[in-house]
Amino acid sequence: MTTTISTEELAIHGGPKAFEAMTGKELPKIDTEEFLSIATRFGFNDQALGRIADAISNEDMEGNGPNFARFACPRPKATMGEKFDQRACEIMGVKFARGTSSGTGALHAAMIAVGVQAGTEVILPALGFVATAMAVRLAGGKPVFCDVDASLQIDPAKIEACITPQTVAVAPTHYMGRVCDMDPILAVAKKHGIKVIEDCAQSPGAQYKGQCVGTMGDVGCFSISCYKIIGGGEGGMFITNDERTFERACQLAEAGGLWRGAKRFHQPDYEGQVFWGSNYRMSELEAAVDFVQLGKLKDVVGRSRKVAHRVLGQLKTYKEITPQASNDAQGDIGYGLRYLPQNKALAEKLTQALGAEGVGGSVRSENPTPDWHLYREMLPITLNDSHPSYEKGACPVTDHWFGNMLTMGLCQWWSEEDCDRVAAGMTKVFDAYCTEDPQGAAWI
Ligand SMILES: Cc1ncc(COP(=O)(O)O)c(C=O)c1O
Known part of the structure; x- marks a missing residue:
């Protein structure tokens, strides 16, 4: 039997609706x-x-409950991600900032934004972290390592020799709380028309001639993770003053297009604005933590600097010890200290004696496990690719320092008394094994 419904009975023509509402009750997600x-x-x-x-x-999570969308539909309050970006702009003094899920993600986005692709090369310091080199590879380019100088930062005088017709960028890493010598780096980049990506993961808040790291090149990249001086879990960000660079980095880091707001599905505003990418969005929960962490950066840096200056300011200079040079002693953060005894035997003697005094410090062993901060031991790169700069001996200053230097951590929470005791302990050991030399290289 078939029933016939006339079109007048349809709700669209004024007939009764099939049903008025769902009876299932929506609970918060x-x-x-x-x-x-x-x-x-x-x-x-x-x-x-x-x-x-x-x-x-007794809290009533109305409707679908809280919404942790990073890019939300119109709503009365800014998301934590938006607040994080805004605070980052204010703290760094830049026009554009975007939180990401990691520093590696930020670097990948930056590489793509400045034009790294298959067939291109990017110059990196021989000391840094493998993530920077991996970001170059992710973008399709080839990392080329450049030696460091006695500041343990990329040696500006050696960059030019690394430049080839394929070079599109140099990515100096501000290594371990210190700053690179940015003026000559920017000058050589300008001369050759290549971009500068600053990797600030290890030195957020450090300054060079009064300017925050990350603001001098074309893009600055940061890791804001639990392993860094600020950060809750896993996070990162990129910053820039150039709108197109920012938008291209956003497109790679948030290829769902939500960064474009209402224009999400529209044609691009210019060629090169929209292309395939990934999703490196910073989550709302991470942003909630890192928004607060950003606000703590100035104090973390201030306390670390005070400790470094108090300890280093008390040390004498010695014939057999070369302290890590500084490109800006007032701008360095100074949470770590590196210095080079004249040979390995002395380095080992000092390490043991300093350990016994309670000061601490370490030197690389003779049979070390590979270290992914050292160019020729960045296995994810060197096992799968080749270049003359990946070979042992390609960066001799790096090899010499990395194999022989003493490394020790300085802690932002040390009291003045702690600093004085550490300085006295170091002086006790140095006086016993080394020759004081007023003309020797200064600690600060
Ligand atoms: C210099 C440098 N760049 C990039 C990164 C990568 O950051 P993330 O671990 O947030 O991806 C690190 C992390 O250690 C780093 O030290």
Whole structure:
């Protein structure tokens, strides 16, 4: 039997609707349980968790509950991601900043933004971290390593010899809380028409001649992770003053196109604005933590500098010891100290004696495991690709320093008394094994 419905009976023509509303009740997707899970991850004990649970048990998570979208539809409040970007612009003094899920993601986006692609080369320091070289490879380019000088930063005088017709960029890493000598780096880049990507992962908040690292080249990249001086879990960001560079980096880092807002599905505004990319969005929860962390950067840097200056300012100079040179002693952060004894035997003697005094410090062993901060031991690159600059001996200053230098950490939380005791302990050991030389290289 067939029933016939006339078109007049359809709701569209004024007939009764098939049904008025769904009867299933919508529950929040994310609720108090997730909130407690975060509290658990923060490390609160069971009693504290119980009190938090009591406090929030009556909260009504209306409708679908909280929304952790990084790029939200129009809504009254800015997302934490937006707030993070805004704060980063203010702190760094730049026009554009974007949080990412990692420093590696930020570097990949920056490489693509400045035109790294198959058949191109990017010059990197022989000391840094493998992530920078991997970002070059991800973009399709080839990393080429350049030796460092006694500051352990890329040697500006050796960059020109690394430039070929394929070179599109140089990516100096501000290594371990110190700054690169940016003026000659920028000059050689300008002369050859290549871009500058500053890798600031290890030195956020450091300055060169009063300018924040990351603001002098075409793009600055940062890791804001738990392994760095600020950062909660995993995060990063890129900063720039150039709108097109920013947009291209955004497109790589957020290829879903949400960064373009309402224009998301529209034709590009100019050639090269829209292309395939990835998703390196910083999550809202990470942004909530890192927004606060950004605000702490100035104090972290200030405390670290004070400690470094107090310790180093008390040390005498010695014939047998060359301290790491500085390109800007006022701008360095100074959470670590590196110095070069005249030979390995002395380095080992000093390490043992300093350890016994309670000062600490380490020197590389004779049979070390590969270290991914050293050009020729960045296995993800060197095992899968070749270039003369990946060979042992290609960067002799780096080889000499890395194999023989003493490394020790300085802690931002040391009291003045702690600093004085560390300086006295170092002086005790140096006086015993070395010859004081007022003409020797200064510590600061
Ligand atoms: C110099 C340098 N660049 C990039 C990175 C990568 O950052 P992330 O671990 O956030 O990807 C690091 C991390 O250690 C680093 O030290």
